[in-house]
Amino acid sequence: MKKPIIKGATLTAVLMLATFACKDKFLDLSPTGTLRGGDSQLSTKSGIESTLISTYAQLNGRGFSRIASSYNWVRGSISGGEANKGSNSGDAGGNSNFTTFQRYELLPTNGDVNDKWRAMYEGISRANTVLRLLPTAGSDVTADDKKRISGEARFLRGHYYFELKRSYNMVPYIDETVDYGTGIELIKNDKDIWPQIEADFKYAQDNLPETSGAAGRANKWAAMAYLAKTYLYEKKYNDAKTLFDQVISSGVTANGKKYALVANYSDAFNAAKDNNEESVFAIQAAANTGDVANSAQELDLNFPYNTGSNGPAGCCGFFAPSFELANSFRVNTNGLPLLDGSYNTGTNQLKNDQGIDSKADFVPDAGPVDPRLDWSIGRRGIPYLDWQVHPGLTWIRDQGFAGPYSPKKFVFYKSQDKTLTDGSSWTDGYSAINYSIIRFADVLLMAAEAEIDATTGSLEKARTYVNQVRTRAANKDAWVKTAAGANAANYVISNYTTAFASKDAARTAVQFERKLELSGEGHRFYDLVRWGVAADVLNKFLAYESPKLSVGYSGAKFTAGKDEYMPIPQAQMDLQSGIFKQNPNY
Template sequence: MKDIVTRGTLLALVFTCFTLACKDSFLNVQPTGTLTSSQLNTKAGLEGLLISAYTELNGRGFSQTASSTNWMYGSIMGGEANKGSNAGDFNSITPFQRYEMLASSGELTARWQCMYEGVSRANSVLRQLKTADATVSEADKARIGAEAKFLRAHYYFELKRTFNMVPFIDESVDYAAGITEVTNSTDIWPKIEADFKAAYDVLPETQSAIGRANKWAAASYLGKTYLYQKKYAEAKTIFDAVIASGKNSAGVKYALYPTYWEVFSADNEKNTEIIFSTQNVANAGSSDAASGDLNLNWPYNTGPAGPVGCCGFFQPSFELANSFRTDAKGLPLLDGSYNVGANQLKTDQGLASSAAFTPDAGNLDPRLDHSVGRRGIPYLDWQVFPGQDWIRDQAFGGPYAPKKYIYTKAQEARIADVSNWTKGWTGINVILIRYADVLLMAAEAEIEVGSLEKAREYVNLVRTRAANPAGFVTIGGKPAANYVISTYSTPWTDKAVARTAVQFERKLELSGEGHRFFDLVRWGTAATVLNAYLTYEGAKLSNALGGAKFTPNKNEYMPLPQREIDLQGTTVLKQNPGY
């Protein structure tokens, strides 16, 4: 009986398998780890796709230099910081600070792939929206589509100002149909502008979830896009709208936060100044959720991100630190004399931490000590900065350490991610655009349309906040240095003088935030400013910058990655001039 049942059961199983195998559905097995179109057409599916597009703001899966934070492309290449560390570590960055980039650079390939990955994810959202099911309301369709267009415009904005002429691929391009050749022969500024405008027209003034782009984030980027195209009247109009009625995700009107240093505090990431930022979280089970693009940019040795002490990169430059010198009235030295003689900031370059040192006693802008870690000044709540003991190689990188986006000692247990080999992975959000940035861009636009006094008003707002004593670095309840800062009291009557003042204010206010190189290029001053920087800074460092030069009409943009040209062909992708 047992044998009969067994044979019968086997025959039944064979018959069932044979019957099913004869149907086409037997072959339709969904690959593991993939989602069907019907799963993605729901509201939950579309929101998931959209969130994946946001994640590429941090450059997930690519090099630390690839992301939208632009610490290499904007700040190191803008002369605000040296690569730092030592000559051997991550030396693929070195050609960028020397303006000797090659098309074969892996960093360039990572940047290209990171930004196009963001574009691809945004396009997936827009493509999938066309077949959204009944769970997606018309209002949700409009909002999701606007957020996707905002993100696509952001990634193309980064591609445009990095490489200049790049292919524009939207959701209509069907790779499944074999359409793969999109050339880089057309300027994409109009496409970027159109996407930001579409987002601005549709997005709500506030969002229910922190980190999502709202109407005013789109407006701020649209105004910035106008500036890059020298459409100053249009830029003024849109910046006026942000300044007049913009509100953040909490429904609070955008404003300068009262104390400068707290703008960047991990405990203050919903403050009134932040218009758009990356979103990160620590200790969520994997460091992938934390901010990893800045994980090298910490003091070396026993300071924050220890005990490994990684890694001593992104050291503020001598030239940047000197820029915070002020005159007897508390104004910056716009004539460049901050790099001359006694105006240069006193440093401990070449001096052991065990040797005596007295910090600079001259007049200084208080933003210096929120932007640059220097000997003898408190480094947040960790300790007084010890100098050489926290620097990996002073001769190569200089005496300074970065100070923005560093968690305090009190925050470390909550903010530092401990799931990786260094505590440099953090839950700190990185600001991509903030209200002070908007005010200073608005000041630029006002100058170009002839409203110099309005520009002075905006700059003075920024300087007044910086002068708030409640925000000064202190020792024993007293200012840690001789902070002397004031507003511009004399009316501006000369466009050239006003431009210089606004441009210098951007340098001071936004230092280390990835803007400087791109600003210099759009102002047309990159060759003059950066070659002067290389001459000055190169004389201070042992072998980091000697012989380096910025070549005009070439180094304003990066070479297109050779890997991409090899894949697509020279008839599809044309290399930038000079490479």
Template sequence: MKNPITKGTVTAAMLTLVSFACSDKFLDVPATGQLALSQTTSKAGLEALLLSSYAQLNGRGFSRATSSFNWVRGSVSGGEANKGSNSGDGGGNTNFSTFQRYEILPTNGDINDKWRGMYEGISRANAAIRALASAGPDLTATDKTRITAEARFLRAHYHFELKRSFNMVPYIDESLDYGSGIEKVTNATDIWPKIEADFKFAVDNLPATQGAVGRANKWAATTYLAKTYLYQKKYTDAKTLFDQVIASGTTSDGKKYGLVENYTDVFNAAKDNSQESVFAIQAAVNTGDVSNSAQELDLNFPYNTGSNGPAGCCGFFAPSFELANSFRVSATGLPLLDGSYNTGANQLKNDQGIDSKTAFTPDAGPVDPRLDWSIGRRGIPYLDWQVHPGLDWIRDQSYAGPFSPKKFVFYRSQDKSLTDGSSWTDGYSAINYNIIRYADVLLMAAEVEIEAGSLETARNYINQVRTRAANAATWVKTTDGKNAANYVISTYTTAFASKEAARTAVQFERKLELSGEGHRFFDLVRWGIAAPTLNSFLAYESAKLPTGYSGAKFTAGRDEYFPIPQTQIDYQGKDILKQNPNY
């Protein structure tokens, strides 16, 4: 069989020809683009195979909608953000406005990329497991068990992503050669039991601490298994595991899980892998490849910022009016759980349609302090860059609204050190994305406590999250050290009146605490309230941005899940892959 010589090997091959003109050994060039078995059976080779599956977490090689961050599906479809920019930007294979309006067709390229990207991650995990059968002598039994457990954890994660995105999908393990066209697997069987089995194996076989930060450990697996139970409403099983994590869980390098003191530190690249991080996509910059960064977020910055703002482009992922209003609180500092935040004077004052040269005074009413760590708005300091100028940083307010993304934005003091300046934008940053963080754990645990009837324990967990947000020393300040807005927040000081009241409280707390982190849409679907909540959102938001939301409607019984990509049905056969209902 011929060994191909690529452009990168031509010079070396020619030098070899000069030295060995009388020999044919120069023809023995290893094939490029693939690994020989001997390269994958050593400990180093097996670790590399495993790490390649971790590398797929940010969706590299596919579209921005492929990442396990899910900012497009989880937050844009969840009503936390508009697509942003303007109506003409983001066409073709990044047409995120279809996610905004629930007009997703089986032919959409982004959903096909999501499918392919998740199965690529699964394929890489399976490759590591298969290679273990031929492991070399430098791999110990302990190493084999750990690598298998990590690979099965990652395989479970990718299947979990597919399950909650598409619902009925094929489950692929190391025994199958999926994607070759030789073996075809139907989507007729619910894969939750298989996901559970993989996570259980990881729980039983992963160490409590790891040799490298970012690798999944026993506690990450325990948490993810509990989350899997929660999605299936197996509350008793989930409670047992959440109790263990809260009591004993530690990060991959042995720190006890907890809430960091400063809310915004969760989104600061210099503070990554804190005790709040349970499992995260690890981002790195200045490595020679921007795909190692938080590359799926490169569009999500204020627009036209010049030298006084981050990245300079592109105005995507603009927080919605409805989300901004949600941070309104009562005079006592509790959220307006009755929905009145979208009415009258409770609506957050904004600068929609107001030129940056025209005087504007920000809202003076009481707001949750997490508002200004989550949303960029006019008149409020934007990290250490400058006071947000409003319209000058918005590409098209009539389409995107007046707000800018803020959570996953780097500081001015970090530019070029914690960002990658080798490409077209500094927007390739080193900020990790926490797939699961401890505040998320507390709020998921609060949910299961409510269903178990332990309303006081649930109140305690919710209050832990709110107490961290109430640390006045960490609120956004003006240059003279004063609070940048009228921040008021308190805990729930009296018992919840009922399970329903407690559910309302924890669901709204997840909206505030985890806004813009890709959870909202999936939460609404699993709570069974997606249709009424999102259609109410659409009615409100479309009055503010009629162009962006023209014709938008969430259809119950269809839009809870993506359609199965038509490309995959065509490839596998419609007798193998069945389309989701009503597509």
């Protein structure tokens, strides 16, 4: 069994710190079990460490909806056009229907929109509690302990605010100096919080050790990578490049191994290979701990449907990869992607079994494809990990709504069932697979972006970084194989062998490489927004996808100046009695 490295939030029940207080002073009472900075039982090293671990535990959004996780498979990937909700139109309907994320029809009253907000501020309140405890820490907490613990707490707080900033844009900033019982209602959402996010990651970078005592804890290099990512979002390319250079040349994992790409692409999504040299910072998951909330609980719906004992979990058909994403893995005969968009035209479109019964004959696409396709998307006729060859229609709940594809990343192997999954609940889908919030391939591609636009950058270095990622994908030993040991499809991939002709050409290549390498990992929507191309790309996506899946997409539209951010939740607007300003056009 995989040992939990950071265990679940055993303190969740007592860490009920209200994110916002009511204005009525007679209601300003500390609820039973509330932890405040002066509580002596928590001022010991054990108490402070437990509170810190509880802050890590909120990364998977425990206690809230699946959208609350820092693995943004709904907002990042579904809204990004990489997948649709899947299952059928009625499953997970109502106020929190995930279909609203693929149709860009979010409302301030959407329950998931509110849950993401609440979960992130819950994480912030826990980080702030750690920081308030440190000044009154007992004698068993050394100066080095305080330095490290405060660094971890501020790293986590920076992460939660980063999530809020790119989700809602203008949000209130609350740190450990704010008294949760008085005055908090005066904090508006009228200030840009990028400077505070920078400050938290900078503090963490300067105070965390290069290696840590346990995998899963943030170290100096994770903080540096996250600060560089923050700079990239702010278009501070010179600052980002400087930090990415250091992470790439000197960064080490929590265990002291130099960051690198694992040899096999699929190992980045294998619970048995977690916390490897590609993992910069990850949500830690564990199975069979007595609490399924310690697992990858947010992924429990994201498996092929109706698989029985011959497939993983048996439920529920959510997170179905899109036609457009599948087509994107088409390559030319030289193994390079079709950057001109022609992958969505004519015979370049990936052959699929939409509308074809599983008992009918079907031969998978014979054209050249990037080998990452079949580690990223489950499709008929191709081995589905070690379960069986994907049978097509019988594993899809409603092809007319979801399409013909199944998710494949972050799915457990048959050989791991009941050991790296939890069989104590309604599904085996509670697995021990970590989700890397930042992995080294992501760092290389972000660094490539910085090289393109930094005044001291190099297009040639950007090409080198992209080719590092592609070289790993070209490892033939790691390609999906048939039972007879042959390649399961016509895999062709090569590096960019000539210099990028211009900055625009380099951007196109780097941005498309992020789409291929990081598909289904919750990055795509946020990338499109920060690149300033969301409206153009996503409306083209809708025009392509809608005729194929009209039930889920017909009439959908991305509206520039509105849909880049979720609305401020109406529940939070109501709590603050008009203090908050709603996002434009909601």
